[in-house]
Amino acid sequence: MLLIHCPYCDETLPELEFAYAGEAHIARPADPSKLSDEEWRDFLFIRTNPKGVHFERWRHINGCGRFFNAVRETVGDKFLSTYEAGEPRPDVATLTGEAK
Amino acid sequence: MNAMTPTIAAGATVTELAPTTRIVLRLADPGGVGIALGVPLSERIGSRATNGARSALCLGPDEWLIEAPETEAATLGAMIADLAARTAISAVEVSDREITWRIEGPAVLELLAAGCPRNLAGMPVGEGARTIFDSVQIVLTREAEDRFHLTVWRSFAPHVRAILDLALRELASGL
Ligand SMILES: [Zn+2]
Numbered sequence: 001m002l003l004i005h006c007p008y009c010d011e012t013l014p015e016l017e018f019a020y021a022g023e024a025h026i027a028r029p030a031d032p033s034k035l036s037d038e039e040w041r042d043f044l045f046i047r048t049n050p051k052g053v054h055f056e057r058w059r060h061i062n063g064c065g066r067f068f069n070a071v072r073e074t075v076g077d078k079f080l081s082t083y084e085a086g087e088p089r090p091d092v093a094t095l096t097g098e099a100k
Numbered sequence: 101m102n103a104m105t106p107t108i109a110a111g112a113t114v115t116e117l118a119p120t121t122r123i124v125l126r127l128a129d130p131g132g133v134g135i136a137l138g139v140p141l142s143e144r145i146g147s148r149a150t151n152g153a154r155s156a157l158c159l160g161p162d163e164w165l166i167e168a169p170e171t172e173a174a175t176l177g178a179m180i181a182d183l184a185a186r187t188a189i190s191a192v193e194v195s196d197r198e199i200t201w202r203i204e205g206p207a208v209l210e211l212l213a214a215g216c217p218r219n220l221a222g223m224p225v226g227e228g229a230r231t232i233f234d235s236v237q238i239v240l241t242r243e244a245e246d247r248f249h250l251t252v253w254r255s256f257a258p259h260v261r262a263i264l265d266l267a268l269r270e271l272a273s274g275l
Pocket residue numbers: 006007008009010060063064065066
C-alpha cells in the first residue's frame with residue numbers, strides 16, 4: 001500500500017484514506033460562455049497524462065476531508081511531494097534531486 | 101508479531117456505549133468559539149480538548165466533533181444557537197446517526213488492524229482521527245494505551261461488528 005503525506009494533517013497515512021481527484025492546476029474558465037466548443041472541450045476533457053512527473057489532486061476523504069495537491073511520478077508510482085491546495089507548483093528539479 | 105503469546109489469547113472486548121450527544125461543528129475561525137461552548141477547540145487535526153464530560157475532537161482544518169452526555173443536549177443546543185446568532189458556523193447534530201463501541205484489551209491494536217490500515221500504535225492517548233475500517237468511515241479515539249472508542253454510522257455498524265467478531269475469534273484461537 002502507498003503511504004501519502006497529508007499536508008493538512010501533517011501525517012503520512014495509508015492510501016486507503018485518500019481518493020484521487022484528477023489533474024491539478026486546472027482553473028475553471030471565468031466566463032465559460034465566451035469559450036468556443038473546442039476550448040470548452042479542452043477544459044473538460046483534455047489532460048496532459050504524462051509518463052513521468054504528474055501534478056494531481058487528492059482528497060483526504062477518510063480523514064480531514066481536505067483536497068490537496070501531489071506530485072507523483074507515474075512510472076514508479078512514487079509521491080515526490082504533497083502541498084496544500086492553492087499553493088504554486090513546486091519545482092520538479094528540486095524534488096527529483098536533479099537541481100545542481 | 102508474537103501471535104501466540106498469552107496476551108493475545110486474552111484478546112479484547114467490544115462494548116456498545118450509551119447514547120451520547122454528538123455535534124459536527126464547522127467554522128473558519130475557532131478562536132473564542134471554544135469559550136462559548138465550554139470546551140476549547142484545538143486547531144491541530146487529531147487533537148482533542150476536554151472539559152468535564154464534554155470534548156471537542158479536531159477532525160479537519162475547519163471541523164470538530166463535539167461530544168457531550170445525552171443530558172447536556174438541550175444546554176449545548178442553546179449555546180450553539182446563541183453562537184450562531186453572532187458567528188458564521190455550521191452545526192449539525194448527529195447523535196443518533198452513529199454509535200460508539202469501547203474496544204479494549206491487550207490485543208486491541210491487533211483487533212483494530214483487522215480493518216484499519218492506520219498505524220494506531222502511533223496514536224497518542226487522548227487523541228483521535230477520522231479514518232477507515234474496511235471501506236467504512238469511522239472515528240477512532242484512543243482513551244488509554246489499551247482502550248479505543250470506535251464511532252461508526254449506525255447503518256454500517258453490523259458490517260464493522262461482523263469483522264470485529266470474526267477477528268476476535270481468530271485472536272482467541274491463536275491465529
Ligand atoms: Zn488530512
